[in-house]
Amino acid sequence: MNTTTSNIEHVNHLMISEFSKTLEMFALNKTESQLFVTMFLNEEPMTLDEMKESLGKSKTAMSTASRTLLDYNLIERVFKKGARRDLYQAKKDLYEKFMKTYVNRWLEALDQQITSLETIRTELNQQDNREVNMSNKINEAIKFHRSLEDVFEQISKYDQ
Template identity: 75%
Template sequence: MNILEQDRIENINNLMISEFSKTLEMFALNKTEAQLFVTLFLNDEPMTLDDMKDVLGKSKTSMSNSVRTLLDYNLVERVFKKGARKDLYQAKKDLYQKFMKTYVKRWLEAIDRQIHSLKSIEDELKTMDSKHENIGHKIKEAIKFHQSLEEVFHQINRYDQ
């Protein structure tokens, strides 16, 4: 492969990382986490933190933090390679299912927190004068909205299993 072709391949690879990571950012990954996941996804071989920092031009600390987040979300895995002295990581297979499970789980957790918070506000309002009925009505609407979202995400979760 000549130098011009290598440059074109590297440019295509960089464009792929840039564009694909934009989609992943919609799943609440930050830019570095999304770029790192795409890099691991595109790479056929597991990578060390040093490999990652060299490819993305970021610090090793940034790569370590991003890998930790991706591990927490079950999107990457640590792999064993005989003779390797450093930890190696690779993107997990079943890309769609992994992202949907992670995304749905995070939404359900956030919705649950919001419903509990709104119900606490509603309980506080009940201890006050009845002249705040309009606020009470709005809180009920907000709770109903969140419960509807929760129902939709539970249906998505059942569908993906």
């Protein structure tokens, strides 16, 4: 292996390591993040075997991670004439894809939390001995979640 190839591999490894740390902040696990960066850096679509070879992980781990990335709409299956195995590639518009995925996940989680907190508040209000302090705390928590929801809805509208 010559020095140029060695340098390219070193830079590639550093990119995967550092970029994947950022992607982990988007609630992807380490394997999913590393796989996405690997696919993002690779010009050609990849098979599960190529992913496995590139990251040194099991084929099962690559299959699971690629399914998650597909679910989040960050990668896509592609067709290549003559290919017998499934091929995957990272989608373009990196910022847009991650922000939409991240914002939508936040909005879904916030909606669930608000619903749960409102249910707790309703149960508390139905009790004979109303606990005013607890009711105030629940209202404050709901207000907090609604504020977050407003922010993420504004971000969502901006991206459209």
